[in-house]
Amino acid sequence: MTAPDPHSAALTLAQWLSPAFPIGAFSYSHGLEYLTSTGVVGDADSFLEWARQILQHGAGRNDTLLLAAAYRAASDAALAEIDALAAALAASRERVVELEDQGRAFVDTVNAVWRLDLPPLTYPVAVGATAARCDLPIDLTARMYLHALATSITSAAMRLAPIGQIAGQRCILALRSICDDVCAQALAADLDALGSSVFLGDIASMAHETQYSRMFRT
Numbered sequence: 001m002t003a004p005d006p007h008s009a010a011l012t013l014a015q016w017l018s019p020a021f022p023i024g025a026f027s028y029s030h031g032l033e034y035l036t037s038t039g040v041v042g043d044a045d046s047f048l049e050w051a052r053q054i055l056q057h058g059a060g061r062n063d064t065l066l067l068a069a070a071y072r073a074a075s076d077a078a079l080a081e082i083d084a085l086a087a088a089l090a091a092s093r094e095r096v097v098e099l100e101d102q103g104r105a106f107v108d109t110v111n112a113v114w115r116l117d118l119p120p121l122t123y124p125v126a127v128g129a130t131a132a133r134c135d136l137p138i139d140l141t142a143r144m145y146l147h148a149l150a151t152s153i154t155s156a157a158m159r160l161a162p163i164g165q166i167a168g169q170r171c172i173l174a175l176r177s178i179c180d181d182v183c184a185q186a187l188a189a190d191l192d193a194l195g196s197s198v199f200l201g202d203i204a205s206m207a208h209e210t211q212y213s214r215m216f217r218t
Contacts, residue, residue, distance in 0.1 A: 009136045010144075016110070016127065017148035019155075023105040023123070025148075028098050029156040029216035030054065031204030036160040037213075040200070044167040047157045048174060050201070051150065055178050058198030060149055062089060063124035064142050064186035065194055070121075070128030071138045079121075079129055082191070086122040089194065091202035094209055099123050106130070142187060146179040156216065 019025060032050070035041040041050050054060050066086045073079040090096040103123035110116055110130050118129060124145065131141040151172055158168045186193070196202070208214070 006137075009140060012134065012136060013131075013141060013144045016106070016130070017144050019152075021106070022109055023102040025102065025152045026155065027216055028102070028152070029160065029208075030059070030098065030153055031094070031201055031208055032153060032156050033160055033214060033216045034204045034208040035200075036157075040204075041157070041161055043161065044163050044171060047154075047161060047163060048171050051153055051157075051171065051175055052178055053198045054153065054201055055146065055150060055175060055182055058196045058201050059095070060146055060179075061182050061186060062194055062196060063149070064146055064183055065189060065191060066122075067124040067128035067131075067142055067145055068138060068187055069191050070125040071132045071141070073129065073132075079125070080119075083121050083125045085191070085194075086125050089196075091196070092205040092209065094205045095202075139183065139187060142183040143179055146183055147176065150175040150179060159215070 015021065032041060032047075035050065041047050066082060069082045070079060073082060086099060087096060090099055099122040100120075103126040104120045106123060106126045107118045107121055107130075110126075111118055114130075114134065116130065116133055118126065118133075121129060127141065127145055128138075131138065154168050154171050154175075157163050157171070158165065163171070208216075
C-alpha cells in the first residue's frame with residue numbers, strides 16, 4: 001500500500017477516532033460513573049486531576065505502549081502475543097469489555113471499509129496494527145488515539161458531573177500537553193515500560209460492575 005500524504009493520513013485517523021466511528025465509545029465511562037456517584041469527581045478540577053492520572057500513569061500510557069508495539073509487530077504471532085498481554089493487563093472485567101468490544105467493533109469496520117483481514121483484537125492493538133497496514137505515521141496515530149481517549153472521558157464527565165461544555169473544552173485543552181508528553185515517552189520505550197499506578201481507577205471500574213443505577217457500560 002502506498003503511504004498516504006500527511007493530510008490524508010490525518011483525515012483517516014480523524015475518521016477512525018471520531019465519535020461517529022461505530023465502536024460505541026459514548027457508552028463507556030472508564031469507571032468515572034462510579035466516581036461521580038460517590039462524589040470523588042464532582043467538578044471540572046477533580047475530573048481534570050483524575051483524567052491526568054489515567055493518561056499519565058494508567059490506561060492511557062499503557063494503551064499507547066501497546067499501540068506502538070502492535071504497530072511494530074514483526075509477525076502475526078507477535079501481534080497475537082501483544083494482544084493477549086493487553087487483555088491480561090486489564091484490572092477488571094469491565095476494562096476487558098472496553099478493550100475487547102471496542103477493538104472488535106473497530107476491526108469489523110476497518111476490515112469492511114478498508115478491505116483488511118485483521119482478526120479480533122483489543123482496541124489499542126487494533127488501532128496500532130491497522131495504522132501499520134495502512135502506512136499511517138506512528139507518532140500521529142498515537143497522539144490522536146490518546147487525544148480521542150481524553151475527549152471520550154471528558155464527554156462522559158459532561159454527562160455525569162456538573163461540568164459544562166466550556167469547562168469540558170478547557171479540560172480537553174489542558175490534557176493536550178499530557179497526551180503529547182505521554183506519547184513521546186511511550187514511543188521511545190518498549191513493553192518493558194508497561195505498568196499502572198492508578199489504583200483508584202481500577203477500583204472504580206470494579207465497583208461499577210455492581211452499581212445499581214448505571215448510564216454507562218463501564
